[in-house]
Structures are given as C-alpha cells and as structure tokens.
Amino acid sequence: MRISTKYWTLLFLAALIAVTPFFFPSGYYFRVGSLLFVNGLAVTGIVILTGYAGQISLGHAGFAGIGGYACALAPVHWGVPPALAVVLGAAVSGVLAYLVGRPILRLKGYYLGVASLGFGILVAMVLNNERALTRGPDGIEVPDLGLRGLLKDWGLNLTNGEFWYVVTGICLLIGAWIALNLHSSPTGRALRALHGSEVAAGTVGIDVARVKLQAFVISAIYASVAGSLLALQNKFITPDVAGFLHSVEMVTMAVLGGVSSVPGAILGAGVLTLLPQVLTVFAEYEQLILGLVMMLVMIFLPEGLVPSILRRLRGRDE
Amino acid sequence: MSLLEIQGLGISFGGVRAVNDVSFSVKQGEIVSVIGPNGAGKTTLFNMISGVYQPGAGSVALSGEPVTGMEPFRLAQRGLSRTFQNLQIFQNMTVLENAVTGFHLQERGPVLADLFNLPGSRRRARQAEEGARALLARVGLERAADREAGSLSYGSLKRLEIARALAMQPKVLLLDEPAAGCNAVETEEIDHLIAEVAASGVAILLVEHDMKMVMRISNHIVVLDHGEKIAEGAPAEVSRNPDVIAAYLGTEAEHADG
Structure with missing residues (x-):
C-alpha cells in the first residue's frame, strides 16, 4: 500500500510539472517554475532532517552557498566542468556537514539549531570577505552548464527558461523519489523513531548520533545541489544564497507545507515562491500578507498544509 | 549461567543516595522481580542497568561480559532490551x-x-x-x-x-511496570506473555506494583527500600520477611524499631 502511495505522489508531481507549462501565459513563468523546483529540492532535504529525524538546522543556506560557489569557482580556477562542480560542491558540503554535525549531534535539544546557525553565518562571512576568490558581496558570474548547447546540436532546441524548467523539474523528481524511498526504509524508520523518542530509539539498538549525522549529511547535499542549480540557471551568484534569511526561508517553506511530508514541503516551497510573484500587485503589503498567511496556517493547520488537510479528509472517510 | 549479573550497583543524585550497593543476578529463563515502595529506587536501578544513567558504583555484566555504563544502543546490540514505566512509544x-x-x-x-x-x-x-x-x-x-x-x-x-x-x-528483558494501568483481563494477558517469553529462555527482570502478579510469576524477588536491598528470595519467603512487611506497612513499624 505504501509503495503505491509513493509512486502516486511521484506520478502526480511529474504530471504537474509536465502539464502546467501549457497554461503559462509567457516564457517568464518557466523561470518562476524552475525557481520553485530548486526551492522544493532544498526543502525536501529539510524534510529528511527536520520532518523525519526531528532535528532543526538554521544554517542550511551555508550548504547552498557552498554548492553555488563550487559552480562559480571550480570551473574557472581548476578547470572542472560545471556539471562535475555540482558533484564537487555536494561532496564538500557532505564532508563539512559530517565534520560540523559529528560533535553537535551527540547533544540533545536545540544545539544543532544554534550551531548550524553559526555555521551558516560563517560561510556567508567567508563568501563576503574572501574577495580575492569570491569577489565579495557583489557576487560572481557562473559559467554555462553547456548542456543546452549540446541538446541543440542533437536537434532539441529549448529556450533558456524551458531548459532550466526541465532540468530542475527532473532534479526535484529524483530528490523527491530518494526522500520517499528513505521514508519507509530501515534508515528512514530509524530517523522517525528517534524523532518520536530518542530514549526508545536507543533501546532498540539505533545508534542515534550516527543516524542523525546521516540525515544531516543527506540534507546538506540536497541544499548544496539546490544552490548549484540556482547558481547555474542564474549564471550569477551572490553571498546572499548562504545568508541567514535563506536558511530561515527553507525551514519556513517546509513548515508551511508540512515538514513531515515530501509533497507538503514542496507545496510549501510552491506557495512561498509564488506568493511574492502574485503579491507584487500589492507590493507594499507583500510582507504583511505573507506573515498573515504563515500565522493563519500555523494556527489552523499546525502540522502544515498537506498533513492537516489529509488528516481531515481521512477523518471524514471514517 | 546468569545472563545478567549486578554487583554493588549504586548512584547518588546531588548527595542523595538513590540506590546503594545492590547485587543480584538473573539466569536464563528466570523471572526476577524487583519490588519496593514508591521511591525505593526501582526505576533508577533499571535506568542504570539499561545504560540510561551512569552508575556511580558497582558493575553490570551481560552474559559474563562487563557492560557497566554502556550506551543503551550498545546494550541492545548485546541482547538487552527494556520497556518503560511511562511508555516510550513512537507516537509519530x-x-x-x-x-x-x-x-x-x-x-x-x-x-x-x-x-x-x-x-x-x-x-x-x-x-x-x-x-x-x-x-x-x-x-x-x-x-x-x-x-x-x-x-x-x-x-x-x-x-x-x-x-x-x-x-x-533479547537475551535479557527488563520490564518496568508492564501491567500498570491495565485492567484485570489485560494484566492476565501480559502475565501469560511474560511467562511464555521466560519459558523460551529469556532472562526477565521485572518491576511491578501488582503484588498478585509478582507472587504468581516470579522465581525470585529482590526487595528494595530507600535504595537498598532489604531482602531477596523466593516469593513465599519474601512475603513472610518482617523487614519487607515493615517497609510496605509504613513508618509506624520503622519508628517502633528505631
């Protein structure tokens, strides 16, 4: 039963990604769509860390920054092809997450939140101040991925917006597939178990510190790949991608949609990516309306949009 | 051979000795119960054996190997499992x-x-x-x-x-008040289950308030009062022991003694 739920979710997501472009009034919406998918990917990583394992990070933008700047710097300085730079960034993020997480995740409570906050700020500071390498707060160009030209040679002619819509859409689907696999796998169960009760998780033989670290590393890699995709599609990156606000934004998106649910978190990313676009009409009141929406959701649907709605639907069935 | 061996186990919290110098052992297929008035240190004892608390003194051995103060997940890997008095269920x-x-x-x-x-x-x-x-x-x-x-x-x-x-x-199973809050029918079901598990060769250590159940299924009883072992033996012996009766009937007997 669970397997079919998983593939229904993925099928629905794939259909949504494939069909919505037919309703796009202009090419601009491909760009909004790919931005949404990149955010969705980062937030899917938050689902694994926060929704499954119950750990809070306020510094995941730091990993997005590493992923993004890997794509900006590695091709220029070391001749790494941009596609490989994504992998390199993910590897660096994974190793850093391991080194940072190892001492912190042994502690209970909010230590991870505070320590990861420090980590994120540190990354943003390095990106801002190492001007010789990163060119500081003004940002830096990112080389072209090169794939679009290759596709053109093969006769597939996509606009830049279309191309990135497809690439980020596929990446989101893969990310969602992996996160859903994890959910009901032995490791995923161990993560959710420690979320439920760390003491009980220990008594059934779960090495709590170890699986927490696994979740932290996996989610860091999600953030890193999302940061890389963002940098590559914008062909430009600034240290803001690693900033505190971006970290908070990731957590907010996940919590709004439902942090324990992959489709929920993606919906949350969708809402918070699209709302500002819609609200440009009310430019002055944008922040006000966003804040109001957040408060209303947290008051009336505290588990987030998708889990709360699912629960109500199920309740009606019984 | 005893699967679980407790030697001189003790712990203090802020100068108060919660458990002091408790020793006993549990053999394969045996049900040993720890009883005592509220606050006697039964759950504290359990938490030391299962690695939740670091014992201040003494040792715990599992199948003859020292495991004192080992983290719970390592104890689990060595065959020790437990339940909790105040339920630790994964509600999510x-x-x-x-x-x-x-x-x-x-x-x-x-x-x-x-x-x-x-x-x-x-x-x-x-x-x-x-x-x-x-x-x-x-x-x-x-x-x-x-x-x-x-x-x-x-x-x-x-x-x-x-x-x-x-x-x-598990080779050793620690049950902390498995029948607490259960009705008579449920208690009897749990009772049968425990006996069955013991019969399959598991060493069981039990903390339970339901005296009828304890007397019925235990092979051996350890009595704690104020963190110290005051008696142990077969159910019939223990229930006749004057110290045990005094501990359970309350302070008057204690005053008369001292």
Whole structure:
C-alpha cells in the first residue's frame, strides 16, 4: 500500500510539472517554475532532517552557498566542468556537514539549531570577505552548464527558461523519489523513531548520533545541489544564497507545507515562491500578507498544509 | 549461567543516595522481580542497568561480559532490551512501524541502498515487516497494525512496547511496570506473555506494583527500600520477611524499631 502511495505522489508531481507549462501565459513563468523546483529540492532535504529525524538546522543556506560557489569557482580556477562542480560542491558540503554535525549531534535539544546557525553565518562571512576568490558581496558570474548547447546540436532546441524548467523539474523528481524511498526504509524508520523518542530509539539498538549525522549529511547535499542549480540557471551568484534569511526561508517553506511530508514541503516551497510573484500587485503589503498567511496556517493547520488537510479528509472517510 | 549479573550497583543524585550497593543476578529463563515502595529506587536501578544513567558504583555484566555504563544502543546490540514505566512509544508512527523498529538491528543496512530503494533494502524492510506482523499477532494487536500508535488504548500500548522489545530477540528483558494501568483481563494477558517469553529462555527482570502478579510469576524477588536491598528470595519467603512487611506497612513499624 505504501509503495503505491509513493509512486502516486511521484506520478502526480511529474504530471504537474509536465502539464502546467501549457497554461503559462509567457516564457517568464518557466523561470518562476524552475525557481520553485530548486526551492522544493532544498526543502525536501529539510524534510529528511527536520520532518523525519526531528532535528532543526538554521544554517542550511551555508550548504547552498557552498554548492553555488563550487559552480562559480571550480570551473574557472581548476578547470572542472560545471556539471562535475555540482558533484564537487555536494561532496564538500557532505564532508563539512559530517565534520560540523559529528560533535553537535551527540547533544540533545536545540544545539544543532544554534550551531548550524553559526555555521551558516560563517560561510556567508567567508563568501563576503574572501574577495580575492569570491569577489565579495557583489557576487560572481557562473559559467554555462553547456548542456543546452549540446541538446541543440542533437536537434532539441529549448529556450533558456524551458531548459532550466526541465532540468530542475527532473532534479526535484529524483530528490523527491530518494526522500520517499528513505521514508519507509530501515534508515528512514530509524530517523522517525528517534524523532518520536530518542530514549526508545536507543533501546532498540539505533545508534542515534550516527543516524542523525546521516540525515544531516543527506540534507546538506540536497541544499548544496539546490544552490548549484540556482547558481547555474542564474549564471550569477551572490553571498546572499548562504545568508541567514535563506536558511530561515527553507525551514519556513517546509513548515508551511508540512515538514513531515515530501509533497507538503514542496507545496510549501510552491506557495512561498509564488506568493511574492502574485503579491507584487500589492507590493507594499507583500510582507504583511505573507506573515498573515504563515500565522493563519500555523494556527489552523499546525502540522502544515498537506498533513492537516489529509488528516481531515481521512477523518471524514471514517 | 546468569545472563545478567549486578554487583554493588549504586548512584547518588546531588548527595542523595538513590540506590546503594545492590547485587543480584538473573539466569536464563528466570523471572526476577524487583519490588519496593514508591521511591525505593526501582526505576533508577533499571535506568542504570539499561545504560540510561551512569552508575556511580558497582558493575553490570551481560552474559559474563562487563557492560557497566554502556550506551543503551550498545546494550541492545548485546541482547538487552527494556520497556518503560511511562511508555516510550513512537507516537509519530503506525503500530506496525513501532514493532518494525524492534527489528532495527536485523534490518539496518547501507544508507545508499535505502536511499535508492535497492532490492537489498526492500528485502530487509519486508522481512522486518513480516516479523513485526507475527509479533503483533502474538500480543493481540494484529488488527491495529495500520493505525497510528497514538490512537491505541493504554493497555494496548503496553503490549506494543513489549512486542517491540521482543522483536529484538533479547537475551535479557527488563520490564518496568508492564501491567500498570491495565485492567484485570489485560494484566492476565501480559502475565501469560511474560511467562511464555521466560519459558523460551529469556532472562526477565521485572518491576511491578501488582503484588498478585509478582507472587504468581516470579522465581525470585529482590526487595528494595530507600535504595537498598532489604531482602531477596523466593516469593513465599519474601512475603513472610518482617523487614519487607515493615517497609510496605509504613513508618509506624520503622519508628517502633528505631
């Protein structure tokens, strides 16, 4: 039963990604769509860390920054092809997450939140101040991925917006597939178990510190790949991608949609990516309306949009 | 051979000796009960044996190997399992998933296999699920398998916790008030279950307030009062012991003594 739920979710997501472009009034919406998918990917990583394992990070933008700047710097300085730079960034993020997480995740409570906050700020500071390498707060160009030209040679002619819509859409689907696999796998169960009760998780033989670290590393890699995709599609990156606000934004998106649910978190990313676009009409009141929406959701649907709605639907069935 | 050997175990909290110099052992297939008035240190003793607290003094040995102060998950790997007085259920999971986590040590494997849903990961998960369903049937919860654990009654949750502990196929099982809050019928069911598990060769250490149950199923009883062992022996001996009677009947007897 669970397997079919998983593939229904993925099928629905794939259909949504494939069909919505037919309703796009202009090419601009491909760009909004790919931005949404990149955010969705980062937030899917938050689902694994926060929704499954119950750990809070306020510094995941730091990993997005590493992923993004890997794509900006590695091709220029070391001749790494941009596609490989994504992998390199993910590897660096994974190793850093391991080194940072190892001492912190042994502690209970909010230590991870505070320590990861420090980590994120540190990354943003390095990106801002190492001007010789990163060119500081003004940002830096990112080389072209090169794939679009290759596709053109093969006769597939996509606009830049279309191309990135497809690439980020596929990446989101893969990310969602992996996160859903994890959910009901032995490791995923161990993560959710420690979320439920760390003491009980220990008594059934779960090495709590170890699986927490696994979740932290996996989610860091999600953030890193999302940061890389963002940098590559914008062909430009600034240290803001690693900033505190971006970290908070990731957590907010996940919590709004439902942090324990992959489709929920993606919906949350969708809402918070699209709302500002819609609200440009009310430019002055944008922040006000966003804040109001957040408060209303947290008051009336505290588990987030998708889990709360699912629960109500199920309740009606019984 | 005794599977669990406790030697001179003690702990203090802020200068107060919660447990002091307690020794006893549990053999294979044996049910040993720890009894004593509220605050006698029974749960503290359990928490030291199961690695939740670091003992201040003394030693714990599992199958003859020293395991004093070892982390709970390492003790689990060595065959020690426990339940909790104040239930430690994974409320965020279904009943079946709760039972499946008991198979963690058997079902765990490489993370990459889990992330990419490789056949090995699916097979391990499926085997654990089958095992868990069988165990739920054994404790009478098979029909609740897909319900959220939080929706079960207290007595059912107690049985679920026992099922999860049994999933680990422990050599030593610590049960902290398994019948607390259960009605007479549920108590009797748990009673049978414990006897059955012991008969399969597991060493059981039990903390329980229900004296009828303790007297009925224990092979050996250890009595604690104010953190010290005041008596031990077969149920019949212990129930006649004047110190035990004094501890249970309260302070008057103590005043008369001193």
